[in-house]
Amino acid sequence: MHDAINLHVRTPRPSLKILALALLGAVLVLLSGCVGGDDEADTLAATSMESPAALDEGAFDVADTAMAEEAPAPTTPPQPDAETALAVPTALTPADLGREIVYRATIGVQADDVTAASNEAVAIVQGLGGIVFSQTTRTEPEPWAEIVFKVLPGDFSTALERLAGVGKLVDQSISADDVTERVVDLESRISTAETSVARLRRLLEEAVDLEDVAAIERQLLDRETTLEVLRGQLRTLRDQVDLATITLTITQSPTVPPDTGIEVAAWVSDDADDPCLGAQHLTADPDSTVYLCLEVENPGASTLTDVSVRSLDVRLDVGAFEARQGSFDRIEPGGLLVAVLEIPVEEGRLAGRVATRGLEIRLEAEAVPVDAEGAELPEVSGSTYVWLDSRTDDSLPGFADSISDGAGFLRTIGGVALVVVGVLIPFLPFVAVIIALVWWRRRRRRARRQASPPPPPPAS
Numbered sequence: 001m002h003d004a005i006n007l008h009v010r011t012p013r014p015s016l017k018i019l020a021l022a023l024l025g026a027v028l029v030l031l032s033g034c035v036g037g038d039d040e041a042d043t044l045a046a047t048s049m050e051s052p053a054a055l056d057e058g059a060f061d062v063a064d065t066a067m068a069e070e071a072p073a074p075t076t077p078p079q080p081d082a083e084t085a086l087a088v089p090t091a092l093t094p095a096d097l098g099r100e101i102v103y104r105a106t107i108g109v110q111a112d113d114v115t116a117a118s119n120e121a122v123a124i125v126q127g128l129g130g131i132v133f134s135q136t137t138r139t140e141p142e143p144w145a146e147i148v149f150k151v152l153p154g155d156f157s158t159a160l161e162r163l164a165g166v167g168k169l170v171d172q173s174i175s176a177d178d179v180t181e182r183v184v185d186l187e188s189r190i191s192t193a194e195t196s197v198a199r200l201r202r203l204l205e206e207a208v209d210l211e212d213v214a215a216i217e218r219q220l221l222d223r224e225t226t227l228e229v230l231r232g233q234l235r236t237l238r239d240q241v242d243l244a245t246i247t248l249t250i251t252q253s254p255t256v257p258p259d260t261g262i263e264v265a266a267w268v269s270d271d272a273d274d275p276c277l278g279a280q281h282l283t284a285d286p287d288s289t290v291y292l293c294l295e296v297e298n299p300g301a302s303t304l305t306d307v308s309v310r311s312l313d314v315r316l317d318v319g320a321f322e323a324r325q326g327s328f329d330r331i332e333p334g335g336l337l338v339a340v341l342e343i344p345v346e347e348g349r350l351a352g353r354v355a356t357r358g359l360e361i362r363l364e365a366e367a368v369p370v371d372a373e374g375a376e377l378p379e380v381s382g383s384t385y386v387w388l389d390s391r392t393d394d395s396l397p398g399f400a401d402s403i404s405d406g407a408g409f410l411r412t413i414g415g416v417a418l419v420v421v422g423v424l425i426p427f428l429p430f431v432a433v434i435i436a437l438v439w440w441r442r443r444r445r446r447a448r449r450q451a452s453p454p455p456p457p458p459a460s
Contacts, residue, residue, distance in 0.1 A: 100180040100237075103156050103244035110253040111167030114143035117250050121147060124162045125246075128155045133245070143252045150243040163248055170251075179237055186234040193227040259301040260369040264382035267293045268361070275340050281387040284355070286348040290388065294321065296337040296365045302377060304331040304367035309339075312362040312383075314351050316341065331367070348390040355390040 111117035115137075122132055130151035138144045151159045164172065200220040207213045268290055269278025275291035284290050298304045307328045309318045318341070321328075326337035348356045362385040369377040 099178055100183045100241045101153070102177040102179055102237075102240045103153055104175045104177075104247075105156070105160055105245070106171075106173040106247045106249070107160065107163055108170040108172070108249045108251070109164065109167035110170055110251050112253050114145050114250050114252055117166045118145045118147060120166045121149075121163055121248055121250070124166070125149045125151060125159060128152075128159055128162075130155065130159065130243075145250045147248045147250075149246040149248065151246060153242075153244050156244040156246075159244075159246055163246065166248075167250060168253065179241065183234065183237060183241075186230055186237065190227065190230045190234065193223060193230060197223045197227055258369070258371050258377065260304075260377055260380050261298070261300040262304060262365060262367055262380045262382045263297040263299055264363065264365045264384045265295045265297075266361075266363055266384045266386050268386040268388055269293065272342075276338060280385075282389075284345050284388060284390050286345065286356075286390050286392070288345050290343050290345060290350075292316075292341040292343055292361070292363075292386065294337075294339045294341070294363060294365070294384075296326075296331065296339075296367070296382075298331040298333055298335050298367075300369065300380075301333050302369040302371055303333065304369055304380070305329065307331060307337060307365060307367045310364045310366070312364055314353055314359065314361050316343065316351055316361070318363075345390055348392065350388060350390070355388055356392050358387060358389040361386050361388060 109117070118135070118137065122135075125132065128151055130149050133148040133150050135148070136146045149159065149163075160172075160174070197220065200216055200223060204213065204216045204220060207216055267276055267278035267280060268282045269275040270282065270284060270288060270290055271278065272289075272291055276293040276295070278291070278293060282290060294309065296304075296307055309321060311318055321339040321341045323337065323339045326335055328337065328339070331337050343350060345355065348354060350359055350361075353359055362383060364381060364383040366379060366381040368379055371377060
């Protein structure tokens with residue numbers, strides 16, 4: 001054992017020369033790496049040939065020991081097994097991502113019964129653990145409801161899908177706002193404000209001078225107010241993140257009325273036997289009779305009732321229309337109403353209107369449709385027109401025409417005189433006063449002349 005110990009003591013140690021050579025070789029290796037990877041083997045070979053002592057076992061022991069002391073032990077990253085990999089969720093929630101998300105949605109649906117749909121929507125949200133934040137309902141003139149719900153973000157998609165089923169989906173809008181930066185900013189500002197408030201409170205406790213106390217209290221009040229405002233903003237933002245908002249609007253489904261319609265046509269003729277074979281433009285004699293034919297057809301699927309006719313430009317006696325086919329009371333789908341009106345033309349005038357230069361006669365027909373149950377539907381109407389003109393009478397006037405013309409002239413003069421008298425009547429009191437003043441002045445002047453003596457005769 002003693003010999004072994006002596007042998008261990010006599011083991012040669014690396015000299016300073018060997019260490020210097022090893023250091024020089026390492027420097028050359030680094031330089032060769034910077035120059036190029038192709039020269040690395042040559043440099044190492046040259047170094048080995050020039051410094052055989054660098055390959056000494058002691059030198060390698062020193063290098064290995066230094067590397068073992070300086071370099072950390074390599075670590076192998078853990079590899080997940082198959083079960084761990086399959087456990088990763090396919091859809092990450094905002095909480096998994098570490099983000100603060102505000103979910104909002106607006107849904108519009110149409111329902112036959114707005115009240116029943118509103119009750120169903122409330123039941124759906126309450127079944128998911130949500131709450132009704134606000135509700136507005138209107139029954140007139142058209143049923144309408146708006147409900148604001150608050151649900152957990154995890155139930156947001158489920159609530160949207162179920163609420164869309166309470167009626168016919170009309171529109172939908174969904175938004176997700178990332179407010180993480182705002183939350184972090186508010187938290188930072190709140191922390192700074194809390195530190196400032198605490199510092200001011202300590203200063204207030206240590207202050208002695210009244211002016212300093214007042215100044216510190218003012219600053220403390222401002223900082224505490226700012227702190228409460230920031231806390232309120234953060235609470236509001238937290239509430240929006242914690243509960244998603246869904247606004248549901250329910251409107252009444254539009255009622256599609258049955259097919260309704262009305263078609264109106266008219267002709268004018270001087271033939272009393274079949275006036276509906278006339279034309280839309282007729283030239284009649286100054287003293288004659290024309291016949292106006294009106295046709296009202298029902299092309300829709302609903303019955304037309306209470307058919308009425310109006311003359312828009314000429315004052316015709318539309319109540320004198322004689323129904324020759326159908327009835328004004330009721331026109332069945334596909335049915336037809338045919339009515340004729342006899343109109344006299346006197347001296348080129350029709351219903352007091354001069355027809356010598358042409359006269360347009362416009363007619364409008366209106367009716368009230370009813371469905372199969374007898375309920376009234378919106379009124380329908382249609383219009384048409386015919387054109388009538390009268391020939392001028394070129395014959396010489398007779399005795400009766402002269403008397404008629406003279407009587408007409410006298411009537412005209414009498415009418416003008418009545419108009420003049422009507423205009424002057426309001427001024428008659430003023431005229432009477434003026435006449436009285438003139439008469440009084442003349443009478444006074446005459447009395448003065450009689451009272452004054454006559455002038456003396458001239459001296460001869």
